[in-house]
Amino acid sequence: MATHVSPSRSSMFYYARIEDNYEEHHFLEACFLCTKPLAQNSDIFMYRGNTPFCSKECREEQIEIDEAKEKSWKQSSKRSVRQSETNKNSNKTSRTGTVVVV
Numbered sequence: 001m002a003t004h005v006s007p008s009r010s011s012m013f014y015y016a017r018i019e020d021n022y023e024e025h026h027f028l029e030a031c032f033l034c035t036k037p038l039a040q041n042s043d044i045f046m047y048r049g050n051t052p053f054c055s056k057e058c059r060e061e062q063i064e065i066d067e068a069k070e071k072s073w074k075q076s077s078k079r080s081v082r083q084s085e086t087n088k089n090s091n092k093t094s095r096t097g098t099v100v101v102v
Helices: 007-021 056-090
Strands: 045-047 051-053
Touching: 045 056, 051 056
Parallel strands: none
Antiparallel strands: 045 051
């Protein structure tokens, strides 16, 4: 009697075999910015923990990119806070008139 394996089960085994042969790249193989391969006996310039760069220039460029993104994020965050405060204030109604207390 022949055994039939469902397609989903056979594909599961197929992918498992691919993963067994798959070698994940080491994070120190290439510069994060320019993707230039990092030489074995050369300096590696690190930034924010585990981000490698081939040169000071690449690292500085990434720092500038990150600072610009952070500045933009902070400005947009401030704008959204101001807009939400404006919306809260515009939804309030006030009545004017004479109040008589007896």
